[in-house]
Every structure is written in structure tokens, then in C-alpha cells.
Amino acid sequence: xxxxxxxxxxxxPLRRSNVDTDQIIPAEYLKRVSRSGFEDGLxxxxxxxxxxxxxxxSYAAGSVLVAGPDFGTGSSREHAVWALMNYGFRxxxxxxxxxxxxxxxxxxxLLTAQCRQDDVELLWKLLENxxxxxxxxxxxxxxxxxxxxxxxFEVDDYTRWRLLEGLDDISLxxxxxxxxxxxxxxxxxxxxxxxx
Amino acid sequence: MAPLGVAPSCSVVRPPFGGQSWxxxxxxxxxxxxxxxxxxxxxxxxxxxxxxxxLHLLHEVTSPQAFDGLxxxxxxVRRRDLTLATEDHNVPTTPGPITDPVSRTQVETLRRNCVExxxxxxxMGDAEQGIVHVxxxxxxxxxxxxxxxxxDSHTSTHGAFGALAFGIGTSExxxxxxxxxxPLTPFRTMAITVxxxxxxxxxxxxxxxxxIAKIGTGGGQGYVLEFRGSAIRALSMEARxxxxxxxxxxxxxAGMIAxxxxxxxxxxxxxxxxxxxxxxxxxxxxxxxxSDDDAVFDDEVVLDAASLTPFVTWGTNPGQGAPLGSAVxxxxxxxxxxxxxxxxxxxxxxxxxxxxxxxxxxxxTVFLGSCTNGRIEDLRxxxxxxxxxxxxxxxxxxxxxxxxxxxxxxxxxxxxxxFTAAGAEWRLPGCSMCLGMxxxxxxxxxxxxxxxxxxxxxxxxxxxxxHLVSPLVAAATAVRGTLSSPSDLEDVTEAxx
Numbered sequence: 001x002x003x004x005x006x007x008x009x010x011x012x013p014l015r016r017s018n019v020d021t022d023q024i025i026p027a028e029y030l031k032r033v034s035r036s037g038f039e040d041g042l043x044x045x046x047x048x049x050x051x052x053x054x055x056x057x058s059y060a061a062g063s064v065l066v067a068g069p070d071f072g073t074g075s076s077r078e079h080a081v082w083a084l085m086n087y088g089f090r091x092x093x094x095x096x097x098x099x100x101x102x103x104x105x106x107x108x109x110l111l112t113a114q115c116r117q118d119d120v121e122l123l124w125k126l127l128e129n130x131x132x133x134x135x136x137x138x139x140x141x142x143x144x145x146x147x148x149x150x151x152x153f154e155v156d157d158y159t160r161w162r163l164l165e166g167l168d169d170i171s172l173x174x175x176x177x178x179x180x181x182x183x184x185x186x187x188x189x190x191x192x193x194x195x196x
Numbered sequence: 197m198a199p200l201g202v203a204p205s206c207s208v209v210r211p212p213f214g215g216q217s218w219x220x221x222x223x224x225x226x227x228x229x230x231x232x233x234x235x236x237x238x239x240x241x242x243x244x245x246x247x248x249x250x251l252h253l254l255h256e257v258t259s260p261q262a263f264d265g266l267x268x269x270x271x272x273v274r275r276r277d278l279t280l281a282t283e284d285h286n287v288p289t290t291p292g293p294i295t296d297p298v299s300r301t302q303v304e305t306l307r308r309n310c311v312e313x314x315x316x317x318x319x320m321g322d323a324e325q326g327i328v329h330v331x332x333x334x335x336x337x338x339x340x341x342x343x344x345x346x347x348d349s350h351t352s353t354h355g356a357f358g359a360l361a362f363g364i365g366t367s368e369x370x371x372x373x374x375x376x377x378x379p380l381t382p383f384r385t386m387a388i389t390v391x392x393x394x395x396x397x398x399x400x401x402x403x404x405x406x407x408i409a410k411i412g413t414g415g416g417q418g419y420v421l422e423f424r425g426s427a428i429r430a431l432s433m434e435a436r437x438x439x440x441x442x443x444x445x446x447x448x449x450a451g452m453i454a455x456x457x458x459x460x461x462x463x464x465x466x467x468x469x470x471x472x473x474x475x476x477x478x479x480x481x482x483x484x485x486x487s488d489d490d491a492v493f494d495d496e497v498v499l500d501a502a503s504l505t506p507f508v509t510w511g512t513n514p515g516q517g518a519p520l521g522s523a524v525x526x527x528x529x530x531x532x533x534x535x536x537x538x539x540x541x542x543x544x545x546x547x548x549x550x551x552x553x554x555x556x557x558x559x560x561t562v563f564l565g566s567c568t569n570g571r572i573e574d575l576r577x578x579x580x581x582x583x584x585x586x587x588x589x590x591x592x593x594x595x596x597x598x599x600x601x602x603x604x605x606x607x608x609x610x611x612x613x614x615f616t617a618a619g620a621e622w623r624l625p626g627c628s629m630c631l632g633m634x635x636x637x638x639x640x641x642x643x644x645x646x647x648x649x650x651x652x653x654x655x656x657x658x659x660x661x662x663h664l665v666s667p668l669v670a671a672a673t674a675v676r677g678t679l680s681s682p683s684d685l686e687d688v689t690e691a692x693x
Contacts, residue, residue, distance in 0.1 A: 016541075017534045018413055018513050022652040027631045031286070031298040033260035033305045045654045069534060070414040073447060073513070074650060075631075076349040077258065078365035096414050099449050100349060104365035156381065158244055169367070170269070173246060173375045176238050180274075180377055183237045183248050188481070190474035191250055192337050193277040194316050 001109045003166030004139055007090045009063030011135035011146055012053055013127040017068035021101060024072070024080040038083035058131030064091045066123045066135075071112075072101025081108045091137045093144060093153065095120050106159040107169065113137055113144060119151035139164060220341065226385045226487040227454050228420040231360040235343050237377055244379040250342040250359075252372045253328045254281035254315065256306040257633070258347030262370035263309040273313045275376045280337065281310050281317040284327045285633045289596050289623035294320075299633065313373075326599020326625045329353040329567040333437065334601055336466025340455035340482040345372055350567045350649065351450075352443040356436035357463075358455035358485055360420070363444065383449055384494040386419040387487075390427040392501035397681055399577075400435035401569060401647070401666035403427065403499070404442040405507040405517045411497060413515040416448030419495065422487060423453050427501035433462040434573040441568045442649050445514035454486035506681040508554055509651045509664040511542035516651075518554065520669065520681055526550035545653055546661050547641070554679050557663070561644040562593040562674040563656070564667055565623075566630040569647035570598030572605050574667040579611040581671035582618040584688040588677030593620035594636060596628040620674065632657045645673040 029041025046052045053059050065084070071094040072080060081104045084092065090110065095117040097105075105112045115123075126147055127133055135146040137153075139160060144151045155163075162169070173180075220230035238246040252275075259281070266273070273279060283306065286299035294300040303320070310317040318324040324331060329350055332338045340358035345351060347369040354361035368378055388407055408415075421443050428436070436453050443451025460479060463469045470478045487493075509517040510524050516539065518525060527539035527550065543550065548557070564570075564578050575597065587593045595615045597603035603625050606612055612622045629636040630648035638644055638660025647670050651662040663679060672680040 015537075017538050020513065020650075020652045022631075022650065022655050026654055026658075027285075027633045030257050030633065031296075031302050033264070033302060035261050035264075045658065070417075070447070073413050074349065074444075074652060076347060076363035076365055078261075078347075078367060081365070096417065098414075098447060099417060100363055100365060104367065107365065107367035157242060158381070161242075169379060170271075170371050170374050173371065173377055173379060176246060177375075179238045179246070180248070180375060184376075187248075187250075188477070190470035190478040191342070192339060192468040192470075194251075194280040194337065194468075195277045 001166050001168055004109055004111055004163040006136065006138040006140065007063065007111070008134055008136040009090060010059060010061055011064045011066055011123065011127045011133055012059045012062035013124040014053060014065055014067040015124055018070045018073055019067050020074035021072055021077050021080040022074055025077065025083040030077060030079050035082055036086060038079055039086040042083040042087045056131065061088065063088050064093065064135040064137060065089050066093045066120060066127060068120070069094060069096040069117060070098065071096070072098040074098070076100045078104045078108070081105050081110050085110050093120065093123065106162065109163060111137060111139060111155065111163065113153035113155060115144060115151050115153045119144070122149055123151070220485055224488055224491070226491045226493060227358060227422055227452055227485065228360060228383065228385050228450070230485065231341055231343065232382065234341065244381045246377050247343060247380050249345050249372050249376055249378060250278060251332070251337055251344045252279045253332055253344070253346035253351070254279065254369070255284050255328050255346070255348060256302045257285045258366050259309065259369055260302065260305045261366050262373055263313060265370040266313070266373055271374045273315060273373045276314045278376060279315050279373070281306060281315050282325055282328050282331050283318070283320050285627045285631070287320050287626040288634050289626050289628050289636055291624065323600050326601065327567045327570060327627055329441065330571060330598035330602065333357070334466070334599060336463055336469035339463060339469070339478070340459060341485050345378065349444045350441050352448070353437050353441040353567055355440040355443065355450050355452040356433060357459055358452060358482070360450055360452065362450040383420045384418050386416065386421050386448070387493040387496040388421050388423045388499070389425040389496065390423065390499045390501050391425040392427055393430070394427055394501045394504060397506060397668055397683055398504050399666045399668060400431055400438040402504050402507040403501070404439045405509065405514070405664060406499065406504055407497065408442065408446045408515050409507070409517040410499070411446050413445060413513050414447045416443060416446035419448045421446070421448045421451045422493070423451060428453060429456065432573060433458060434571045437571065438568055442514065445649060455482050506666060506669050508669060508679055510546065510548060510554065511539060512545055512651055512653050514649065514651060514664060516542055517664070520554050520679060522554060524548045524550050524552045524554065555684065557679045558643065558677055559591060559645045559663070559673055559679065560642045561638060562591060562670050563596070563629040563644055563646040563648060564594065564670050565596030565598065565628055566648035567598060568649045569667050570596060570602065572602050574647065575602065575606050575611050576609070578667040578671035579614040581668060581682050581685070582620065582675060583614045585618055585675045585685070587619035587674045591674055591677050593674040594623055594629060595620050596623045597625045599625050629656050631655055645670050645679060
């Protein structure tokens with residue numbers, strides 16, 4: 001995973017709440033066995049509507065998505081994160097994220113910046129009135145800057161640290177192999193096994 | 197790699213519980229906290245807990261990239277004996293091979309990965325194949341006090357047994373395959389207390405849809421829900437699975453129900469349940485697995501079971517629901533701006549006008565199945581309603597058992613004949629129209645009454661419109677052609693006369 005310290009890119013106002021992962025990438029696009037190429041399925045149903053924000057050339061190259069509350073609800077599909085990242089997004093800003101989506105994002109290096117809804121509304125207005133405005137998201141200072149607007153965001157300390165360092169979870173865990181083996185020796189014998 | 201010491205600090209660090217992996221009788225707190233504590237492998241300052249995972253379930257959609265990751269880094273599956281795969285999302289429910297080449301590739305990739313990494317797989321056509329969340333419990337692999345994960349948000353289903361079970365993403369699937377553990381930040385706990393007696397015709401599905409409508413799709417965010425109270429105690433294991441299954445639709449990571457005699461009776465004698473002295477030892481431990489009377493939950497919601505009625509959704513998220521006896525709500529009367537905007541949009545998508553009685557809403561398709569309501573009791577309940585009746589003209593009803601075992605059991609009871617005599621289609625097991633990754637889909641504009649779990653835009657097919665309902669409402673709706681409960685149906689003898 002690449003380290004993330006700060007990112008500047010075009011902000012995309014997505015004025016919708018409850019953007020579930022079925023909307024981010026519908027099931028028909030989940031059949032690939034790779035991690036790439038999912039950008040074609042990103043918001044597939046909505047992109048058929050020519051008024052959809054990503055169909056506006058001013059926003060098409062966007063990399064900072066500013067969405068309504070409860071972003072990423074529903075299915076656990078990590079394909080939603082891959083689709084956003086394959087398209088070019090590096091940051092999603094919302095006032096509330098679904099747990100699994102936020103976890104998946106952290107594993108892949110997509111920053112989920114949790115802002116106050118008031119700040120999301122201000123960002124929406126700014127990005128709608130001035131399409132193509134750049135937004136800078138700084139993970140070190142936990143701030144979002146766009147035009148004159150400066151807003152703080154929340155991200156949990158551990159995820160922030162991992163993102164800043166670009167660390168891979170599995171390598172971190174495998175440092176504790178001895179503890180895992182020790183735990184295994186204390187498991188009761190009546191716990192089920194799939195194979196005898 | 198930076199040393200771990202640079203991780204930010206947090207204020208309180210408790211040691212893991214003495215390395216005793218199941219001694220929750222000595223622990224204090226809620227059910228969820230006890231299962232959590234008994235699985236901590238490592239606890240470090242400023243870091244998530246490293247939790248041991250007792251059972252890892254796999255399916256073809258969320259695993260290929262995880263196996264690929266193992267291959268790239270040369271890592272084996274650490275505990276093949278705690279890992280099980282099944283084919284469910286892509287499988288057709290009519291006889292024959294998978295015709296969509298992309299779906300076929302995904303299933304074939306799972307088969308190759310399971311051979312290469314030595315993981316047991318129940319493929320299409322196998323007697324044990326089925327939806328992953330139906331297979332685990334029916335094999336007796338899902339047991340109280342366990343941690344269970346799967347790359348599927350409806351893993352919460354297994355919480356019905358007092359297991360801490362939750363959906364994970366593909367990176368986490370790879371993590372569990374490689375280490376049999378997951379780094380996790382503790383969840384908060386919410387008690388959902390449902391006391392009293394359900395009226396006839398009101399089911400577990402109506403309980404959970406009512407809960408979601410009450411707390412919203414984000415209401416459970418960050419929480420493990422513990423369902424309790426006399427109405428929950430009175431539910432069968434299958435009904436408890438329906439309740440826990442949909443915890444995720446309230447935004448919760450998991451739903452749990454403390455194990456009791458109903459749980460033990462369900463488990464005893466199943467293929468993977470302990471036997472002999474092991475059964476006695478397990479039972480002794482399981483009987484102590486519950487929230488302490490003085491345990492403190494971070495939040496609590498109380499519902500009166502007697503006040504509940506059949507519940508259906510009218511919108512495009514599972515929180516947009518209302519009693520069947522009510523009408524499509526008016527977005528303009530909603531106090532919250534976000535709710536108002538979401539409801540306007542939902543009604544436009546659903547093609548519904550505010551004020552329309554829900555009982556007047558016509559459907560084209562009825563889907564009975566899924567990990568929410570595809571178990572034998574669901575099929576029995578629906579069969580009883582359609583028995584001696586006919587599916588309304590112009591309505592198609594798909595009955596998709598949750599697993600091959602459920603299908604065989606239903607056939608041994610003659611339920612398939614009841615459904616086909618009524619004009620319904622009797623299908624092979626799989627996820628099917630719950631998400632339409634196989635050919636079972638709604639056409640644009642088509643409307644369904646579905647016993648599944650999500651009414652998102654396009655979930656059951658592009659432009660499809662979904663109303664989430666219980667199996668009883670699904671069956672009655674199939675007969676009347678509009679959203680209905682069994683009490684709306686004429687008596688069978690009158691209908692025949």
C-alpha cells in the first residue's frame with residue numbers, strides 16, 4: 001500500500017445520503033477475479049443519467065468525493081473501494097461512513113475523511129458554484145481545504161498511522177505468529193473443525 | 197517498516213484475558229464483550245486488538261483477489277481445518293451449467309483456489325451446497341461463543357447462536373486466510389429488547405424490519421446489537437437467524453442472541469456439533485455465555501412485541517419501511533432534510549405516490565428465499581399460505597431454497613408440490629434474486645415482494661423495484677397480487693367453492 005500524507009484534487013459533490021455499495025458498484029460488475037478495471041462499474045446505474053455529477057466534464061477528473069451521510073452501507077464488497085480507486089478517487093468525505101466500507105478503505109489506502117455535515121454542506125455549495133475547484137485533504141493536520149474553507153475531519157488514530165506509513169496489515173500481524181500459536185494451544189478441543 | 201512504537205497511544209490498555217480462550221464464566225460484561233475478550237490474541241497500546249477467528253467461510257465473489265494475494269506473497273492458508281467454501285452468489289437456480297462466462301470463471305477460480313490451497317469446497321450439485329449462511333448453521337459449524345467471519349455482510353446471521361459473526365472485505369479475507377486472526381477495534385454494544393408476545397402472522401422479519409425503521413440504516417453503526425427479551429427467547433433458531441441476518445441493514449457490524457435451550461436443542465446431533473464428553477463440556481461453557489444482569493450497554497432500544505404488525509418497505513433502503521396496514525408516507529411531512537430528499541428520490545424510483553395504501557401496491561414477482569428467509573421454516577410457513585390457492589394471474593413466484601439440504605427436506609415434506617400446484621416455480625438453491633448475480637433478475641420497472649434483505653436501487657435487476665417482506669406476506673402477496681398478509685386472504689374452502 002502506498003503511503004498517504006496529503007492529496008489535492010478536484011472535488012466532486014455527490015448530494016445523496018445512504019449511498020450503498022450496490023450503487024457504488026452493482027453486483028453484475030463483481031464477477032472479475034482481479035483487483036483492477038472496476039472503474040467501468042462505478043456508480044454504473046447513475047452514470048446512465050446524463051445529469052449525474054460525474055458526467056459533467058468539470059468533475060469527471062475528480063479525486064475527492066464529497067457525499068451525504070451513511071456512505072458505503074450494505075454489502076461488504078471491497079470492489080466498491082477498488083471501483084472508486086480505479087476511477088481515480090483518493091478521498092471520500094462524508095459525515096458518516098458504514099463500518100465495513102471504512103475498514104475496507106483503510107486497507108487499500110482510500111482515505112475516508114469524516115467531516116461535520118455542516119462542513120459537507122459548505123463544500124457542496126462551493127463545489128457546485130465553482131465546478132472544478134481543487135480540494136486539499138491533509139492527513140497530517142486532519143484538515144480539508146477548498147477555496148477559503150478549512151474544515152477538520154476525523155479518522156481513527158491507528159488507520160491514520162497505517163496510512164501515513166503505508167503499512168500492510170498482514171506483515172504486521174505475522175510479527176506475532178508466536179502469540180497466535182500460543183492462543184491456538186488454549187482453544188478448547190470441542191471447537192468445530194471443517195475437516196477431521 | 198516503522199517500528200510499532202510510533203503508533204499513537206490510547207489511554208487504557210487492558211491485558212488480554214489470561215490466554216484462556218473460552219473462560220467467559222470469569223468475565224464480566226455483555227455477551228459480545230465476553231466473546232470478544234475470549235478471543236484476544238494480542239492487545240497493544242494504541243493498536244486494535246488482534247482477535248482469533250474460529251471459523252472462516254468463503255464464497256466465489258469476495259475470495260479470488262484474496263487467494264491471489266496469498267499466491268503473490270507465497271503464504272499458505274494457516275488453518276484449512278477452520279475454513280470452508282461454498283458456491284452461492286453466481287449459481288443458476290435452474291438445472292444445467294453456468295451460462296454466463298464471467299460467472300463461470302469466478303466459480304472455476306474458486307474451485308482452482310480451493311484445490312491449490314487445500315480448502316474444503318461444497319460446489320454446485322453437492323448435497324451440502326447452499327448459501328454460505330445457511331450451510332454453516334445446518335452443519336453445526338456455527339456454535340455459541342465463536343468468532344465467525346466471511347467476505348459477506350450477512351455473516352451477522354450466525355450471531356443467532358451467540359457467536360460474534362460479521363462481514364469483512366477481501367483484504368481481511370486474505371488476512372484471515374494467512375493468519376486466522378483479524379486486527380479489530382472494539383465495537384460498542386446496543387441492547388435491542390423485545391418483550392411481549394407477537395400477534396399471529398407477525399414474524400421475526402417484521403421484528404427486524406421494525407427495528408431498522410426505528411433506528412435507521414446508520415443507527416447501528418459501530419455497534420454489535422444484542423437482541424433479547426421474551427419475544428426473542430420465544431423465537432426458533434431459524435427465526436433468530438432472520439433477525440440477526442438483517443442487523444447489518446441497521447448499520448451494525450453484528451447481531452447476537454444469547455444461547456439457550458433452543459440453541460442447544462438445534463445443535464445437538466448435527467454433523468459438526470461436539471459429541472459425548474465434548475458435548476457435555478461445551479454445554480457447560482455455553483450455559484454461562486450471556487450478558488451479566490448488571491452489564492452496561494452503550495445504548496438500548498425497547499420494542500413491544502404485541503404492538504408489531506406485518507411490516508413492509510416502501511423505499512430504497514431497508515429503513516424505509518412501514519406497517520402493511522399503512523400508506524406510502526409523504527416525504528414533505530418528514531422533519532429531517534436528508535430523510536425528505538432520500539424519500540422523494542425513493543418514491544420516484546419506486547413509482548409510488550404518497551398516501552397510496554400499501555395493500556393496493558401490485559407486484560409482478562414474489563421471491564421467497566435468501567440467507568434471510570430461505571430456510572425450511574420459511575418455506576413451510578409460505579407453503580401453508582399458498583396451499584390450496586393459486587398464485588395470482590400475471591404474478592410469478594420464485595421459491596429458492598437456501599441450501600441443497602433445505603431443498604431435499606422440503607421435497608420430503610411435499611412442499612415443492614404445494615408450491616408448484618399453486619403455480620410457483622421450484623428452484624435449485626443459491627442467493628438467486630436477492631442480488632441477481634445469476635439470471636434470476638427483475639426487468640426494469642418490475643416490482644417484487646421479496647423475503648430478502650435489501651431493497652436498494654437495482655439490487656434485484658436494473659430498474660427493479662423491491663419491497664422487503666416476511667415469507668407469510670410474500671405468500672399472501674403472491675395469491676392476491678398486491679402486498680397482503682395471510683389475514684387478507686379468503687378462506688381456502690370459500691375460495692375453492
